Amino acid sequence: MTRARIAIIGASGYTGAELVRLVTSHPRMEIAALAADRNAGKAMGDVYPSFAHMDLPRLVATDDIDWSGIDLAFCGLPHATAQAVIGGLPRDLKVVDLSADFRLRDAAVYAKWYGHEHHAPELQDEAVYGLPEFYRDALKTTRLAAGTGCFVVTGLMPLLPLCEAGLIDLDDIVIDAKTGITGAGRSAAEWKLFSEVTEGTKAYGIATHRHTAEFDQELSKAAGREVVVSFTPHLLPMNRGILATIYVKGDPEAIQAALAARYAAEPFVQVMPMGEAPTTWSVRGSNMVRIGVTPDRRPGRAIIVSVLDNLVKGASGQAVQCANLMLGFEETEGLMLAPMFP
Amino acid sequence: MTRARIAIIGASGYTGAELVRLVTSHPRMEIAALAADRNAGKAMGDVYPSFAHMDLPRLVATDDIDWSGIDLAFCGLPHATAQAVIGGLPRDLKVVDLSADFRLRDAAVYAKWYGHEHHAPELQDEAVYGLPEFYRDALKTTRLAAGTGCFVVTGLMPLLPLCEAGLIDLDDIVIDAKTGITGAGRSAAEWKLFSEVTEGTKAYGIATHRHTAEFDQELSKAAGREVVVSFTPHLLPMNRGILATIYVKGDPEAIQAALAARYAAEPFVQVMPMGEAPTTWSVRGSNMVRIGVTPDRRPGRAIIVSVLDNLVKGASGQAVQCANLMLGFEETEGLMLAPMFP
Amino acid sequence: MTRARIAIIGASGYTGAELVRLVTSHPRMEIAALAADRNAGKAMGDVYPSFAHMDLPRLVATDDIDWSGIDLAFCGLPHATAQAVIGGLPRDLKVVDLSADFRLRDAAVYAKWYGHEHHAPELQDEAVYGLPEFYRDALKTTRLAAGTGCFVVTGLMPLLPLCEAGLIDLDDIVIDAKTGITGAGRSAAEWKLFSEVTEGTKAYGIATHRHTAEFDQELSKAAGREVVVSFTPHLLPMNRGILATIYVKGDPEAIQAALAARYAAEPFVQVMPMGEAPTTWSVRGSNMVRIGVTPDRRPGRAIIVSVLDNLVKGASGQAVQCANLMLGFEETEGLMLAPMFP
Amino acid sequence: MTRARIAIIGASGYTGAELVRLVTSHPRMEIAALAADRNAGKAMGDVYPSFAHMDLPRLVATDDIDWSGIDLAFCGLPHATAQAVIGGLPRDLKVVDLSADFRLRDAAVYAKWYGHEHHAPELQDEAVYGLPEFYRDALKTTRLAAGTGCFVVTGLMPLLPLCEAGLIDLDDIVIDAKTGITGAGRSAAEWKLFSEVTEGTKAYGIATHRHTAEFDQELSKAAGREVVVSFTPHLLPMNRGILATIYVKGDPEAIQAALAARYAAEPFVQVMPMGEAPTTWSVRGSNMVRIGVTPDRRPGRAIIVSVLDNLVKGASGQAVQCANLMLGFEETEGLMLAPMFP
Structure with a gap:
């Protein structure tokens, strides 16, 4: 061979x-x-x-x-x-x-x-x-x-099928993402020093992060109409891993079922049972995406957690x-x- | 004395x-x-x-x-x-x-x-x-x-004045919180081990965390009507610090101005200039709360970041x-x- | 197959x-x-x-x-x-x-x-x-x-050939080892909590750690006489990796040459050029051992650094x-x- | 006032x-x-x-x-x-x-x-x-x-009284030091990035670190003759804290007693009971030095651990x-x- x-x-x-x-x-x-x-x-x-x-x-x-x-x-x-x-x-x-x-x-x-x-x-x-x-x-x-984009794939994996199927309110998608620092690359900068990053966290690029445009493009294509998301990334004191917590309006059962069906045959995507949420530890070093859906306490809303290793x-x-x-x-x-x- | x-x-x-x-x-x-x-x-x-x-x-x-x-x-x-x-x-x-x-x-x-x-x-x-x-x-x-509650004070500081003043949509408050692990106390448990916590993150207690009741109580009292929030805590690989990212509907300028006015004389609360977001590093070991307001890219929405040291x-x-x-x-x-x- | x-x-x-x-x-x-x-x-x-x-x-x-x-x-x-x-x-x-x-x-x-x-x-x-x-x-x-033992293999890899060849003073071997916490296993204990381990270090089991007996056994066998080492392990705020700093009396050039020759054909051992010291980052997740020899400023002494991933x-x-x-x-x-x- | x-x-x-x-x-x-x-x-x-x-x-x-x-x-x-x-x-x-x-x-x-x-x-x-x-x-x-120098004060606190009193072999002092990264300052450099430092360790400046000269100067003055130490610093994935493990020849009991007596009235130095070793966690943010002495298993040798916060x-x-x-x-x-x- x-x-x-x-x-x-x-x-x-x-x-x-x-x-x-x-x-x-x-x-x-x-x-x-x-x-x-x-x-x-x-x-x-x-x-x-x-x-x-x-x-x-x-x-x-x-x-x-x-x-x-x-x-x-x-x-x-x-x-x-x-x-x-x-x-x-x-x-x-x-x-x-x-x-x-x-x-x-x-x-x-x-x-x-x-x-x-x-x-x-x-x-x-x-x-x-x-x-x-x-x-x-x-x-x-x-x-x-x-x-x-590393944030984008984390969010698109759960959102694309839901936008395609019309299962969520396209006007109310909030993506709160948490990332390790390796996504920022190896070039030296004060804000990336160990001494500045360990033992703390921050939001950055609020409402202006460039991955936002990529979200809009793909979600709008999937939905067949314009979709404008709220996206806020956060830096965490860790090297690898992105966790996106996504707040949507829609029926949690339908959402979980649609995702489970959509990805049943995909080797690199695992949709978890209803109410379970994945962790970034569970994907470190691998090419896996894991997605969990939990009903919000407010009816008609779901909280979706999606994780992957940003370098893989x-x-x-x-x-x-x-x-x-x-x-x-x-x-x-x-x-x-x-x-x-x- | x-x-x-x-x-x-x-x-x-x-x-x-x-x-x-x-x-x-x-x-x-x-x-x-x-x-x-x-x-x-x-x-x-x-x-x-x-x-x-x-x-x-x-x-x-x-x-x-x-x-x-x-x-x-x-x-x-x-x-x-x-x-x-x-x-x-x-x-x-x-x-x-x-x-x-x-x-x-x-x-x-x-x-x-x-x-x-x-x-x-x-x-x-x-x-x-x-x-x-x-x-x-x-x-x-x-x-x-x-x-x-440590999460609650982080969220109430920005939200109470806004609920009192009617500056935000009371039916659409999303609180995405990130915390260090010391809030979980010193008792030994597998999930709190260094080896299980370092270099990763997770959401937990989604839609069921007990601090939710405390949010509802105080925000409802401030608003004069029932308020039901969405609250999702996340565990970060760090000891001290809570950062709450709060998604609200309301006018960002009015929100920032109201908070700045409300806390101008408070020694332990600092409201930052419009568009700046505080970090948990900036409050570690101190009794300070810092709050920042940023306009979302979707008009009529704001993203509020609030931080404090959970042990202080x-x-x-x-x-x-x-x-x-x-x-x-x-x-x-x-x-x-x-x-x-x- | x-x-x-x-x-x-x-x-x-x-x-x-x-x-x-x-x-x-x-x-x-x-x-x-x-x-x-x-x-x-x-x-x-x-x-x-x-x-x-x-x-x-x-x-x-x-x-x-x-x-x-x-x-x-x-x-x-x-x-x-x-x-x-x-x-x-x-x-x-x-x-x-x-x-x-x-x-x-x-x-x-x-x-x-x-x-x-x-x-x-x-x-x-x-x-x-x-x-x-x-x-x-x-x-x-x-x-x-x-x-x-995880500490033992880290130390034996450089020391066994030197004891066999009589290249170091057998009565003056100091092994100062630094380890990540995964070697301590998954059972819950207060001292292993993230909150107790992050951002600090300690020595433990000074002069009494059980791996000491294993060092003595193998080094004595190699030397053909009794060898009694000083061994001090330290816990570092990290998951994987052991770095042993070994202080010996002997000719640094002869030591480096002997190790390089001994391991030239070994797939999992790399001896570095004189004066270079390996890091634990360089072996994480792999089955490699890396060894570096540096002349001490005091003539007739060498400082050997040996690293591996304790779980691999x-x-x-x-x-x-x-x-x-x-x-x-x-x-x-x-x-x-x-x-x-x- | x-x-x-x-x-x-x-x-x-x-x-x-x-x-x-x-x-x-x-x-x-x-x-x-x-x-x-x-x-x-x-x-x-x-x-x-x-x-x-x-x-x-x-x-x-x-x-x-x-x-x-x-x-x-x-x-x-x-x-x-x-x-x-x-x-x-x-x-x-x-x-x-x-x-x-x-x-x-x-x-x-x-x-x-x-x-x-x-x-x-x-x-x-x-x-x-x-x-x-x-x-x-x-x-x-x-x-x-x-x-x-931050390393130097960590080592001098236990060593100066011992050199002054002639309680240790002046020709065989090994100082193995472990430090957090804040000692390296705030200037940006690739090797200080979080992504390069977290979850690993290395020795650096082996036999050449500039603090060595300062050790020699002060110890020689105390001893009344030339003292030449072996000093090896290591970088740990943490912000604050130095721990020096010091290998000396001398009577452990005499060493511990001399240090305890020497520092009994000093407000910022604590000598621990025989056999106890201090941790860097115990001094973080404070002006304290803690020193512990443990007998080595080889008679006539002691292992001294000294800790402080490098920024304090x-x-x-x-x-x-x-x-x-x-x-x-x-x-x-x-x-x-x-x-x-x-």
């Missing part, structure tokens, strides 16, 4: 490192190139000592990659940079982008939330939204997948899931990782 | 220990007795090595306290136990109870949420709700103050604040602690 | 859960039975929600396991209990015990450190010390392997490594896990 | 913020000026939201401080910068410096360890080592105190203690803070 040859651009970031972890244990992939412009020339084990014992290609500049013979590239660069780099890649190369650059299909919406014109609008048209549970067929034939199902794991589809592999190949607890 | 002689019942719990911390640095209080039935006979420094260098009375059984000459007792026992013990104390002794036993004024409501009849309903009638910013005058003359303003600090009023001291005496960060 | 059928006794403890994680991803093993006497009847997913989506046998009492057709049992019970249970297992069943029960070959030494006579001294004779890098051949033929190479991973040898598999089968960082 | 007027230079660093916490609750001090060059013009509450409710002077550039009427300045600047700034202050201003600049009395030693010539050697001569328990009389009359007794608390002496106040004034646990 031949292996697909994989390049990882932006390998020295956290999503890049997580891709290395996943790809090196994937039975049908092998790493052909690792790119990290600022760290070019270094061994991956110098940038991540956890990989020091592994036989990995040395980091190179993206421009120095020889693309012949490479089947697929993961791109873990920051937004704006990603669109420039991906625009310059060979046209026949399959690409899974993990940035925000190709998630929004409307160039005007992109410009509004990200503050500048999109530099590769033609790729924006071509990109398929990288949520396999909802874009499976399109992902099998696309050459460019747009990795989903929220980023690199989902990217590998997309790549499996794009490469014609089993969708679960290399991704049936048991969560790591404790 | 004579000092009030203080007894602390339940001194080996976390609220008891925090009372010791606060009372020993209070210029007008001195510790006359420390009771902890299971640890009776031990030195406080054996139960809390942080106090090992301090000159403190040895722990005794509550029944062995000589009440003559004691001015006020703090009671940090679990609910149900507290009502039994306080029922047996001298009638002229001032008492600040930190349990849930005297917070609910309606015995039927108590029985519904706590699962048993109240054993001291006459004390229940007598108790004043221990929220000085709203019950200041009554606290000056009562002999029994009922310490407020959420429990022992507020208890000392009540005691100051009951003993005729300056309300701020001994409580102007600077937060400890980092 | 047939898979070995595996039973895990003590599956509801942390080492048991880690075995489930490892065995379910092992290409040549399958779980035939999971035993946990106190949790018998429950689903594994109820005890560890991280496994809730996996198809695992229900927990049973150890006595209810049908041993026919089972090839190997891992036993993750506490010491003393383990020897009783293992004594009652079928004589032809291969067993890897993770407790301290079969580590000490001298019954008198066991009795001294563990406070009671050994109940299965005949098994004690039969057991092979479960350190594959030093007992590989014996492990291939034994039916009982004795899992090593310090317990369950090493147990699987032993099982691979006992079952005739490749020693690395199922164990080439990339560390998980961040 | 008049209050001393205090300036804090470097107020936006962690030691600066801790000084603000301590000085604002000090009954005989008041803050007259806060300087922070890069943050000049900001409110202290913008830099540390924990101070947002307090009435504090706005941050200014050091050069803009009006020194008339200021009694004492604390200087919390980095080394090298501190000597330049302090050299330019009024000659009659009392100064407590918290950097490493005036700790080493020998300019050649300073140059060797810090890599550049000292810029204010005349001040170096004038400075008194800021360890009140050993330099009390000199501190009462000096105008410049040199704050001690390891830095700002000790600086206030020095300032109390320099200003003629009670040494304990404003410093009898109860530790904060949990």
Whole structure:
């Protein structure tokens, strides 16, 4: 069985490192190139000592990659940079982008939330939204997948089926999300220091977080009308995990039943029995999403809790899931990782 | 200047220990007795090595306290136990109870949420709700103050003025709270182990947490009609701090202005400028509450963030604040602690 | 390729859960039975929600396991209990015990450190010390392997070759070890609460920790004379990882060279270049040991740092490594896990 | 009672913020000026939201401080910068410096360890080592105190009396220290990110950490001959606290007795009963040092554990203690803070 040859651009970031972890244990992939412009020339084990014992290609500049013979590239660069780099890649190369650059299909919406014109609008048209549970067929034939926002996938998994089925009031969706800090990446900043984060919490980006636009886009598409959500992220003193607490109006029994039915055959989504709520500990290190529905004490309302590991199902794991589809592999190949607890 | 002689019942719990911390640095209080039935006979420094260098009375059984000459007792026992013990104390002794036993004024409501009849309903009638910013005058003359629930005070501080003034839709209040684990006390349980708590989060007691009844009681009283909130607590991997994210319908400008005006003269409450949100780091170890209001992106809605230290303003600090009023001291005496960060 | 059928006794403890994680991803093993006497009847997913989506046998009492057709049992019970249970297992069943029960070959030494006579001294004779890098051949033929102490394997990996080669002063070995809390297991105790562990550290079991006897036994055997070490463990606010800082007298260059040569071909041991020290982050979730040697500023002394994940190479991973040898598999089968960082 | 007027230079660093916490609750001090060059013009509450409710002077550039009427300045600047700034202050201003600049009395030693010539050697001569328990009389009359290294004070407290009394082998002192991260300050760096620090540990600066020179200086002075220690610091995933485990040769009983006698009258040092070891939790937020002595299992050796809060007794608390002496106040004034646990 031949292996697909994989390049990882932006390998020295956290999503890049997580891709290395996943790809090196994937039975049908092998790493052909690792790119990290600022760290070019270094061994991956110098940038991540956890990989020091592994036989990995040395980091190179993206421009120095020889693309012949490479089947697929993961791109873990920051937004704006990603669109420039991906625009310059060979046209026949399959690409899974993990940035925000190709998630929004409307160039005007992109410009509004990200503050500048999109530099590769033609790729924006071509990109398929990288949520396999909802874009499976399109992902099998696309050459460019747009990795989903980590908060967004956490919220969309329960909300998309409910918007599609008209089971909730589309004008009253509140998403209160809690995240570990790895979603903020590895660049140094005072607010990300251990001394500033441990033993406390805060809300941030209230009503202005960029993932909001992505929520609106996908939920509106599912509902067939405009949906505008309230979304508030919070930073927690932990590395991995997102928990979204979602307040909706609708019949809790119908909601739970619809979700359970929708995801019964999905390998990476588990809907819990009525009244149970999942924890982030239960998904750490894995590609799982777990969803629980509890009736609110006020009739006709439900509280939905959805969890995942932001670096796996929220980023690199989902990217590998997309790549499996794009490469014609089993969708679960290399991704049936048991969560790591404790 | 004579000092009030203080007894602390339940001194080996976390609220008891925090009372010791606060009372020993209070210029007008001195510790006359420390009771902890299971640890009776031990030195406080054996139960809390942080106090090992301090000159403190040895722990005794509550029944062995000589009440003559004691001015006020703090009671940090679990609910149900507290009502039994306080029922047996001298009638002229001032008492600040930190349990849930005297917070609910309606015995039927108590029985519904706590699962048993109240054993001291006459004390229940007598108790004043221990929220000085709203019950200041009554606290000056009562002999029994009922310490407020830690989640409840976090939410009431912003919500009470808004309910009183009719500035928000009373039928659509969502309180999403995040707490450190010290609120759960010092008793050993698997779910409280470091190995089970670090690096993750969960929602718990969804729609059933007992503090809900206390929210309803106080908000209904303020609004002059029944208020039923949605309240969801979450456990965070940290020791101290509660952050409540509150979703309301109302005019954000009017809400922020009303809160700023209401608390302008309150020493322990700070309302932040429009659009700023406080963090739990900013109140750790102090008796402060900080409140921020941000307009939601959906018109006519606001997102309010309220924070405090659950062991101080959420429990022992507020208890000392009540005691100051009951003993005729300056309300701020001994409580102007600077937060400890980092 | 047939898979070995595996039973895990003590599956509801942390080492048991880690075995489930490892065995379910092992290409040549399958779980035939999971035993946990106190949790018998429950689903594994109820005890560890991280496994809730996996198809695992229900927990049973150890006595209810049908041993026919089972090839190997891992036993993750506490010491003393383990020897009783293992004594009652079928004589032809291969067993890897993770407790301290079969580590000490001298019954008198066991009795001294563990406070009671050994109940299965005949098994004690039969057991092979479960350190594959030093007992590989014996492990291939034994039916009982004795899992090593988590601190001990951390220290032995650098010290055994040095004692064998006479490269260090045998009378002056100081092992200062730092560990995460999962080594203390899942049973509830006040000192293990998150609120008691976070944001601080302590030494414990100074000069009396039971792993000391295991150090003495193996180092004396390697040196061919009695070796008595100083060993001090410390508890750190983290879940996984042991870091041992070892102070020895000897030539740093010779020490580093000897270790590098000794482990050049070992898949799970990496000796770092002179002067580099490994971190526990670099081994989390993996079966790796990393060792670094730095010259002390005092001539003729070296400071050795050794790290591993206490639940993997310090317990369950090493147990699987032993099982691979006992079952005739490749020693690395199922164990080439990339560390998980961040 | 008049209050001393205090300036804090470097107020936006962690030691600066801790000084603000301590000085604002000090009954005989008041803050007259806060300087922070890069943050000049900001409110202290913008830099540390924990101070947002307090009435504090706005941050200014050091050069803009009006020194008339200021009694004492604390200087919390980095080394090298501190000597330049302090050299330019009024000659009659009392100064407590918290950097490493005036700790080493020998300019050649300073140059060797810090890599550049000292810029204010005349001040170096004038400075008194800021360890009140050993330099009390000199501190009462000096105008410049040199704050001690945080690791150094942790180790010196037990070691100085033992070196003075000749109770330990001066050629075999091993100091294995564990610290929280706040000692590394607030400047952003990848290695200090929460995501890089949580859930792991490492040794660093093995045999090369600059505090080593300070150990040598003070221990040699106490012993009356050259002492060369082995010192290895470790970073722990916590904010505050240093624990030093010290391995010495000597009679444990004599060691414990000597320390207990030496510190019996010291308000900030507690020597524990034989065989007990202190924890960092027990000193958090306070100015206490706790010391425990345990006999090693090897006769004639002892294991000493010493703990303190690096931001208080390891830095700002000790600086206030020095300032109390320099200003003629009670040494304990404003410093009898109860530790904060949990």
